[in-house]
Amino acid sequence: MKRAKEADAVSFTALGGGAEVGRSCHILEYKGKTIMLDAGVHPAFTGLASLPFYDSYDLSTVDVLLISHFHLDHAASLPYVMQRTGFKGRVFMTHPTKAIYRWLLSDFVKVSAGPLEEGNSELYSDEDLNSSFNKIEAVDFYSTTEVGGIKFTAYHAGHVLGAAMYLIEISGLKILFTGDYSREQDRHLHVAEPPPTRPDILICESTYGTGLHQPREEKETKLLSLIHGTIRNGGRCLLPVFALGGTQELMLILEEYWSKHQDLSGVTIYYASSLARKCMAVYQTFINMMNDSIKQQYARTKVNPFQFKHITSLRSLDKFDDIGPCVMLASPGMLQNGVSRQLLERWAPDARNSLIITGYSVEGTMAKHIITEPSSITSSVNPEVKIPRRISVDEISFAAHVDFKQNSEFIDAVGAAHVILVHGEVTNMGRLKSALLSKYAKQKGTHEEVRVYNPRNCVVVRIPFETQTVARTKGGLAAREPNPHERVSGLLVQSHQDFGLSLVNQDDLEALTGLKEARVMEKQRVVVNALPELVRHYLLSMFGTDLADISPTEWVVMQLVTVRFEKANNYSVSWAAGDSSDMLADSILAVLLGVDSSQASVKLTSKQCGDHTPPIPKESESSTDANITEDKKDSNNDVESDSQANLQRGDTRRKQLCSLLVPHFGDTFNATNSTVEIDGHCATIDFDTLHVESTNNTLKNRVQHILDLCASLVEPLSSSL
Template sequence: MRILHHGAVNGVTGSCHQLYMNDYNSVLIDCGLFQGAEAAGNNNKNQLSIDFNVRTIKALIVTHCHIDHVGRIPYLLAAGYTGPIYATEATAALLPLVIEDALKVGVTRDKKLIQACLDVLQKQLISVPYQKWQTIAVLNIPKEDIKPNEVCYQRQKIRFCPAGHILGSAYVEIELATDKPISRHRLVFSGDLGASYSPLLSSPRAPYRADTLIIESTYGDKRHEHRNQRSKKLQAVIEHAVSDNGVVLIPAFSIGRTQELLYEIEQFIYAAPKNSLWKNIEIIVDSPMAANFTDKYRDFKTLWDKEALGKIKQGRHPLDFEQLYTIDSHQDHLSVVQYLSKRNKPAIVIAASGMCSGGRIVNYLTQFLPDAKADVIFVGYQAQGTPGRAIQQYGPKGGYVELNGKRITINAGIHTISGYSAHADQLDLINFVKHITHKPREIRIVHGDEAAKQALAEKLGQLVPDARILRPSN
């Protein structure tokens, strides 16, 4: 057994891990796109190429639908992968939407080519309920290749468990076995774990056993604000920002962050006094993708936590309320940008991409960053090399950012509320490992900047002193 890492080890994007149970059989966990500085220095072909052997891959296992975990799937298919693609039921419903958008933005607008790729994807896509073991078919190993006294795994099965990150997200348990019942090895790939007490989805519960653990470390060196604190901070920042009738921009990924923000904003509106500004402010979601994903969140209400389901029983609609407006066409988007620039009335705009590296948020930033009455609120991680990181770093100093080849001066207010990250923080990650009854003998720390991985490694070394702790690199 061996693990090769094809991404998300020198940073937080490009998640792709290949688990070999023997020389003839492997599975791939995620196949994501590189972003920001992690994509810099390579030409487009190198960023997207599948430079590893796909012939042994018997299954692609998808932990969730963020582009840094699934963006290279079309290239995997083009490289000749014809096997099954396993995902949770919600992820299987979301994945074609994500891939279609990724193809339109980064590859082609040719509808026939896009549909051909989606047809292939749908044929190979298999949805698996949470907590159900799924056996993966493997090739028989020639007897002459099995060495005496060698542990040679011949069977494998997988199970998805809720990760609490976004709708359908999962960590994956993989069990390898020989013909001897007692000779088994359990691996756990964390995918992206959700933050505790996030709205809408329940927090992840640790597995009973993990002999080998591959764990993310996005916030391995940081602690998030408590949900009550971040909620109050978001409300206070918005109320201050709109006091001068300015526009508030919130860059957010279409899936996960957008729905959490809507959930929180609906609560602000619901609890506000009758004459409050919250009763009149317009909430604009400028993203057809976000609208589609929000529909899917409503379709999968059974995955919501008790608090969210309780609001529905009260007759409230936390993802579909009166002051919410969704912008669909590109022409409508351009019209809204101009409309907001000329009016003297506050509005909140939520638009992708979450790291400001593309999408409709760029037009809003180009228009409003020079405006001192405007405000930008970051509620998620900004990877190195992305425009979001530059705005976050230089905006408070009155600096500038490059957008679409233009230098944009930043006069707008810049705010960061880290507590709204959909990722587990250091304490969440430690607690996840702490509550594994049968502790891992090996822990591989991935999906994080070097400082985050180092900090988490030190903490886990204290928690599981007998474990071998690795920080793999490409």
């Protein structure tokens, strides 16, 4: 069974990462389900200012939180969310991401903790981190997980080890969230691939906007040439890097180059990051989650590719013998603080040295500032001290993000009708949106139109979504296959888990769905100053054979509504709620409320006094003549009396009809003029013929229908007068 298409709306809100790079956090809402995507911090800010705009959303409503990868701008505020907000949902990430997450955030707590405000010196503590870690659930790539009607599947994103794109499905709606992703083949990671099914909505990064990357071979050649040239000149080469991700790729590149150049055997490559050292075991463990190239290398050589010969871990700058040429991979990548900043300030005055920015630089950071090649830089220890900059500065991006060509091709391959851009500075994001709209301009106005959104933080995007829902027959209805044109009826039940619809017989309801049938009983009491015999007379006049006597004081109308005399002129009307029974109960209540005011009640309850019965005259000729004369007089009196009675009945019926028409039409009904006026159209009622006249057929038919219903209610009362 199929239902017609229904329109609903999916809601998207960026709490961070909207028209900016950093503190990525997005909210999806659909069919009463809420999904949170990532929970990062902004690298250019500290403390509470670095958080996404959590105060603008009720996090207690979130059902599922999905972390795309372990980088700080995507995962560093997760313990804050889990331990210091009203968040009650479940958290998921891949196994490699969870393995690195704990080390990464423990290092973040030590390095970035600082005074935020009085009485609160940190975003979260080690205890918060440990507690949140135990609540995180790890998922495998390509496996589908379901939580309360939300289905999601992780696919390789190619950005860092364990980075995942998530294909999310809620009641037929499919959404693909890329997180940070890469389409460039490198030495150890999978290339991001479109999912096997077409999503309705694509949420993708726009980090580089319309920029284009150098070909991979050219970048490696330029990087190695700059490093080799610096060493020949007796200089030191500084590569500020993120502790995890691109660093491991650079290590593989340098290890391979050093093994091919014997003249470099005396030059040491350092990586100055305790976090990278601790997490190297994770890379050595998860070889099976890397690409085929590195798995084949491992199978062929039986040597773990992440056990390096030419690269040494530097535990502390205090133990660093800073003499002669060297290559230093040091974190953090934004040069805001830490070892990379200390070495920059130490090496900046020497022109023999070189600085190579290999990752993406966020606005407001030292990495972004130094690319402009300023004449001096500010000391991180004393802001009043200016350090001359003579070190050469180059930017060779090995950041594992897609450029415009890769992003555009991926969007084409995915084929989503709606594209939401995130994780991009406002200029880059705007340029990418314009380029995509120009590309899809010919499809505008057709069923293949692609809509592109670039929302800022806290701006809600609502996208209508139409579905054609299929209901499966179960139980007795599924016992046989119906004819193509046969109408199948039953109870339509929707599951709160997967939103699937089932059509079942009423008898199968509890067995197949666990639901139980219940009836809502309605009851009203009214006061009628009349004995049960008179009330029964009115009910019998109204409903005839549809009235069944249960007892002298209790009756059932049409087997649906029970009328009962209780005590002291109190009558109760009770029925099982339903369209038909509700309408019938209203009619019965109208009859009961009219018993007191009806003049017919007086006639029906009056009696003649036995002592004053007039004698019947004897028959005789004279009396016959007298009777004829009297009959003529009585006849004239009867005609006159009937005329007055008819006028009285007509007036009474008019009043009764008016009293019923007022609740229907309110102030639009004018009882004096017998008119109903709505939106400039007028309908005139003839209460004698019960006909309605109007130039507007719609209004005429409506008033005539209501008038006929009211007349059917008062007719038994009027006829008894």
